[in-house]
Amino acid sequence: MKAIAIIPARGGSKRIPRKNIKSFLGKPIIAYSIEAAIASGLFDEVMVSTDDAEIATIAEQYGAKVPFLRSNATADDYATTADVLLEVLKEYAGLKQEFAVGCCLYPTAPLVRISALKEAYDLLNSQHYDTVFPVLKYSYPIWRSLKLQEAKVSMNWPEHLNSRSQDLPAAYHDAGQFYWFKTVSFQRSKKLFTENSGAIELEELEVQDIDNETDWKLAELKYKLLHHID
Numbered sequence: 001m002k003a004i005a006i007i008p009a010r011g012g013s014k015r016i017p018r019k020n021i022k023s024f025l026g027k028p029i030i031a032y033s034i035e036a037a038i039a040s041g042l043f044d045e046v047m048v049s050t051d052d053a054e055i056a057t058i059a060e061q062y063g064a065k066v067p068f069l070r071s072n073a074t075a076d077d078y079a080t081t082a083d084v085l086l087e088v089l090k091e092y093a094g095l096k097q098e099f100a101v102g103c104c105l106y107p108t109a110p111l112v113r114i115s116a117l118k119e120a121y122d123l124l125n126s127q128h129y130d131t132v133f134p135v136l137k138y139s140y141p142i143w144r145s146l147k148l149q150e151a152k153v154s155m156n157w158p159e160h161l162n163s164r165s166q167d168l169p170a171a172y173h174d175a176g177q178f179y180w181f182k183t184v185s186f187q188r189s190k191k192l193f194t195e196n197s198g199a200i201e202l203e204e205l206e207v208q209d210i211d212n213e214t215d216w217k218l219a220e221l222k223y224k225l226l227h228h229i230d
Helices: 029-040 053-061 081-094 114-126 183-189 213-226
Strands: 003-008 045-049 101-105 131-137 146-149 152-155 172-174 178-182 197-202
Touching: 003 029, 003 081, 029 045, 029 053, 029 101, 029 114, 045 053, 045 081, 081 101, 081 183, 101 114, 101 183, 114 131, 114 178, 114 197, 178 183
Parallel strands: 003 045, 003 101, 131 197
Antiparallel strands: 101 178, 131 172, 131 178, 146 152
């Protein structure tokens, strides 16, 4: 069963300039995703979808393929991840290459573990899901979350004011690292989260959203902890 890793990495980045190739502990952050995909042995093709010549060059230096550049339509601020993936699959079909499964692996996921990629891949196939992605448990029960309106505080779910944390159900959020998908079902639904999606659970140390410089430093600290680097 042929598999492709698609790493979407456009050139524009508003909050962190040149985010996808910014140095992360000594090498471009995109390199970690490329190297994890290659080292996993799960993929027949590891490619980067980009509109940027510098990103393309760096991607190829670390072993990824860049057989074509992203179109203008999928390089602006309004294109969705699904738009990018659909374009990639269409371009490969034009090159007479088709894949049964794909994995959208984000370029700013240096904490991604090969074991997580493999676990999600196995779940996708063993349980016949359309998509599988990693999730993280909220550290505090969202059922007791608060809202502020002009400095006045109130509960989102006041019925849980006196509920014990251990009596409330766990809640999870998307870890934002990767999405495995069956290409046929994805091309039909155009969605990475469907009524037939599965998930694997990650630990807090394995996940870090990177939207600003503080996030970046936290991700570097977590990476050092995970890999026992002083």
